[in-house]
Amino acid sequence: MAYNIRRQSSILIVSLLITCVCSAQAQTAQEMNWMEAGKDAVRQKLKDPQSAQFQKVFFHRGKDNIPMTCGEVNSKNGFGGYTGFQRFVSAGREDATFVEAEVTSDFAMVWSRFCIE
Numbered sequence: 001m002a003y004n005i006r007r008q009s010s011i012l013i014v015s016l017l018i019t020c021v022c023s024a025q026a027q028t029a030q031e032m033n034w035m036e037a038g039k040d041a042v043r044q045k046l047k048d049p050q051s052a053q054f055q056k057v058f059f060h061r062g063k064d065n066i067p068m069t070c071g072e073v074n075s076k077n078g079f080g081g082y083t084g085f086q087r088f089v090s091a092g093r094e095d096a097t098f099v100e101a102e103v104t105s106d107f108a109m110v111w112s113r114f115c116i117e
Contacts (some may be wrong), residue, residue, distance in 0.1 A: 001030040002089075008103065021039075021079055032059075034067055034069060034113070035057055035058070037069070037093075038057075038069025038071075038082070038088075038090035038091070038097070039054055039057065039071075039090075041090045041091075041092055041096070042054075042073050042088050042092050043096050044097075045094060046073070046075045047070045047076065047077060047078055047100075048076040048077075048080075049075075051075045051082070052073055052075045053073065053074045053075070053077040053082075053085075054072065054073055054092050055071065055072050055085060056071050056072050057071030057072075058115075060114065062115060062116070063113055064113070064114075067091070068091055068114075068115065069088075069089075070087070070088070070090075071087070071088060072088065073086060073088050086099060086100040087111055089111060089115055
């Protein structure tokens with residue numbers, strides 16, 4: 001009887017672990033999709049979308065629990081030269097995407113609100 005209880009407990013623990021892992025994978029997949037949508041929205045704002053290079057991209061739910069993609073992007077300007085990496089914040093739509101060069105005066109506040117704990 002003790003063997004059956006231990007066996008049932010083991011099966012329950014394994015089931016819970018599998019559920020947790022699957023849930024974490026689904027969450028990660030959802031976050032990855034959100035980050036891709038954010039990068040696509042950033043590309044729409046650039047002069048040369050094909051030249052976009054991303055780094056330090058991450059998913060974050062800021063102080064308001066709003067899902068955001070945050071990171072840095074580098075792209076070519078109208079003369080064909082790269083401008084250097086600049087931060088961006090995106091809610092996955094072009095009208096809800098901000099690149100640092102566009103909002104220089106308030107970008108630190110936007111970054112702080114949506115990309116930092």
